[in-house]
Amino acid sequence: MPKLLQIISGGGNSYGYRMVMPDGGDLKKLLSTQKGDRVPLWPFLVAFYAGSSCRFANGVVTADQLYSDLGMTTSDAGALFDTAIQKEENWKIVQMTEPYLLACLRRRLFEQGFSITFADLINYYLSLKPRGFVILSGISGTGKSQLPRLFAGAILQRSDPPLANFQPVPVRPGWNDVADLMGYYNSIHGGFEPGPALEAFKKASDAKDTHGTTPVFLLLDELNLSRVEHYFADFLSVMESRHENDGVWITDPLRIAAGRTGTLNFVGQSANAQPFVDSVDADLPIPENLFVVGTVNIDESTQGISNKVLDRANTIELENVDFSPPEPPEPDDYQHADLHVLAHHLVDRRYRAYEQAVAAHQAELATVTQHLTELNEVLKGWRLHFGIRIRNEVCTYMAYAYDFCEQAKAIQLDLEGFDDSTAFDRQVLQKILPRISGTREELQLGPRGNLFEQLTALLNAWGAQESVSKLDNMKVQEFANFWEA
Numbered sequence: 001m002p003k004l005l006q007i008i009s010g011g012g013n014s015y016g017y018r019m020v021m022p023d024g025g026d027l028k029k030l031l032s033t034q035k036g037d038r039v040p041l042w043p044f045l046v047a048f049y050a051g052s053s054c055r056f057a058n059g060v061v062t063a064d065q066l067y068s069d070l071g072m073t074t075s076d077a078g079a080l081f082d083t084a085i086q087k088e089e090n091w092k093i094v095q096m097t098e099p100y101l102l103a104c105l106r107r108r109l110f111e112q113g114f115s116i117t118f119a120d121l122i123n124y125y126l127s128l129k130p131r132g133f134v135i136l137s138g139i140s141g142t143g144k145s146q147l148p149r150l151f152a153g154a155i156l157q158r159s160d161p162p163l164a165n166f167q168p169v170p171v172r173p174g175w176n177d178v179a180d181l182m183g184y185y186n187s188i189h190g191g192f193e194p195g196p197a198l199e200a201f202k203k204a205s206d207a208k209d210t211h212g213t214t215p216v217f218l219l220l221d222e223l224n225l226s227r228v229e230h231y232f233a234d235f236l237s238v239m240e241s242r243h244e245n246d247g248v249w250i251t252d253p254l255r256i257a258a259g260r261t262g263t264l265n266f267v268g269q270s271a272n273a274q275p276f277v278d279s280v281d282a283d284l285p286i287p288e289n290l291f292v293v294g295t296v297n298i299d300e301s302t303q304g305i306s307n308k309v310l311d312r313a314n315t316i317e318l319e320n321v322d323f324s325p326p327e328p329p330e331p332d333d334y335q336h337a338d339l340h341v342l343a344h345h346l347v348d349r350r351y352r353a354y355e356q357a358v359a360a361h362q363a364e365l366a367t368v369t370q371h372l373t374e375l376n377e378v379l380k381g382w383r384l385h386f387g388i389r390i391r392n393e394v395c396t397y398m399a400y401a402y403d404f405c406e407q408a409k410a411i412q413l414d415l416e417g418f419d420d421s422t423a424f425d426r427q428v429l430q431k432i433l434p435r436i437s438g439t440r441e442e443l444q445l446g447p448r449g450n451l452f453e454q455l456t457a458l459l460n461a462w463g464a465q466e467s468v469s470k471l472d473n474m475k476v477q478e479f480a481n482f483w484e485a
Contacts, residue, residue, distance in 0.1 A: 038081055039084050040080040040081070040087055040090050041082060041083045041091075042089070042090040043090070045062075045093075046093060048066070051178045061285075062406060062410045085412055086348070095336070095337060098404060098407060099407055099413045101339060101345070102117070102121060102125055103334075104331060104337035105121070105154045105342060106121050106329050107328065107330070108154045109151070109154060110326070112154075114150050114321075115326045116143070116320075118329065118406055119415070119416060122404065122415065123316065123418070123426050124147065125346070125425075126400050127314035128314075128346065129346070129401075130351075130393050130396040130397050132291040132292060132316070133239065133314070135223065135293075135305075135309075135313045135314070135315045135316070136148075136293065136296070136316050137295075137296045137297075137298070137317050137318070138317050138318035138319050142318040142321060142402075144295040145219065145221055146162055148293040149163070149166055152166040152217045155342060156214070156339075164206075167203060167217070169196040169197050169200075169219065169220055169221065170222065171224075173301075175225075175228060176230045176231055177233070177234075178231065178254070179256075180195065180226075181196065181232070181235075182195045182198050183195035184257065185258075186267055190267075191266055192257060192264035192267065192280060194280065198256075200216055200217075201290065204287035204290040206291055213347045213348075214340075215293075215346050215347050216289055216290050216291070217293055218292045218293070219293050220292065220293070220294040222295060222296070222297060222302070223294030224296045224302045225303070225306070228294075228303070228309045229306045229308050236312055238251050238254045238285075240294070242352070244352065249288045249352050252285065253285050255283055256283075256284060259407075260282045261283065262282055263281055267484065288310060288347065294313070296483075298484060305434075307435050311389050311393075311431075311435075312389070314430045317429075349400070353396075355395045356397065356399075357395050361399050361402050362422075364402055368395055368398050368424060369391065369395065371424070372390075374458055378455055379436075381449075382442070382448065386435065393431060394431055398420075401420060402420060402423075405420055421464075425464035428467040429464075429466050429467045433467060433470055434482045436478070436482060436485075437479070437480055440479075440480070443475075444475065452472075452474065452475040454472050456472075470482070472473055473485035
């Protein structure tokens with residue numbers, strides 16, 4: 001909480017000072033005007049909490065929190081603050097919030113011919129935050145490859161290729177190690193042959209604008225045409241090493257040329273090669289602004305995806321297909337929104353570690369953890385239970401969701417059905433159910449009872465209807481498989 005200096009008389013002409021908590025009376029003195037005008041609330045909130053531990057611990061500071069901190073009633077505050085969203089000074093701040101900017105991005109996608117529900121877009125955006133690794137599945141033609149491309153362009157407020165923050169890489173059959181993605185050292189020609197994903201690292205390194213660092217998206221199209229846990233194994237391992245160093249989140253280096261260290265000149269380049277133009281370091285950490293999105297299809301030409309991969313990704317099914325003409329989503333004045341600010345929100349994410357999420361939302365995440373524990377107790381009977389990593393990722397996603405929904409409520413923005421309950425439902429669907437597979441006899445007819453009935457009972461009690469619907473589809477299969485249900 002911000003504090004005020006109070007003068008303390010020390011006797012005679014000596015004075016001292018102490019820090020005191022302000023109250024409503026203090027604010028009335030500070031903010032009173034001769035005209036009796038009320039002060040716009042939102043600029044005051046930003047200024048009052050700027051730099052305070054409260055702002056950085058909780059992420060979102062609302063009017064209710066301000067009133068509580070100052071011991072003011074809503075009626076007292078109403079006499080002091082102008083809370084109208086439409087007031088120009090308030091509206092300028094509202095236009096910089098994540099929910100409003102994401103609504104504008106959705107409208108921009110619509111104007112480019114891509115229609116998506118607000119709940120699906122919010123979920124995609126929030127799913128990028130915990131680890132920066134998302135897998136998109138679904139039937140052909142639902143926009144799995146289009147969404148990451150258009151999203152990247154919208155954040156830059158551009159649509160014309162090539163995009164400086166987007167690198168598509170079509171995965172090929174037969175890939176089996178990091179060299180297929182990043183490149184390899186050519187001993188015959190005495191230089192490094194760069195791979196298709198190396199360009200994404202270059203773009204992430206160069207991605208700066210007036211607002212700070214811009215997110216860069218690496219699209220692995222048809223991710224499972226080869227065994228993901230083989231060619232992507234080094235990435236998966238290095239992802240686990242993420243840690244904070246002097247306020248910056250970094251990973252251990254990804255070694256892109258076995259047995260080589262230092263600077264690697266590209267094939268045919270001179271000794272004075274320029275980094276990321278003609279040469280590259282043999283050890284590359286994953287940039288904090290690099291986001292990996294993979295698309296998957298499930299057919300006879302593709303490979304299965306192991307739990308090693310699923311544990312580290314948010315797996316999103318794009319299944320909503322509506323052939324009726326869509327209505328243009330709000331807001332109409334989307335063109336005035338500065339979506340570069342949304343890019344900053346995405347990169348500068350506040351919960352890089354599970355402990356940070358819990359510190360901000362201890363009570364809510366205690367409930368989430370209890371739900372996860374109950375699910376795990378059921379799954380344990382079939383040895384399908386999950387580990388600490390999934391607990392951490394789900395709680396981190398939920399912390400972002402709580403902030404997002406709270407801010408949307410504060411600015412009076414309709415999220416069209418997305419709320420805290422929906423967020424948890426999506427996490428069960430994306431982090432836990434993809435790991436379930438087995439025969440009907442194993443999962444429903446064995447001595448431990450019916451797995452699907454036990455899970456459904458829990459999920460119904462929590463209102464997780466999308467997950468229940470998925471389980472209903474899986475339980476009628478002879479061999480239960482998330483991807484084909």
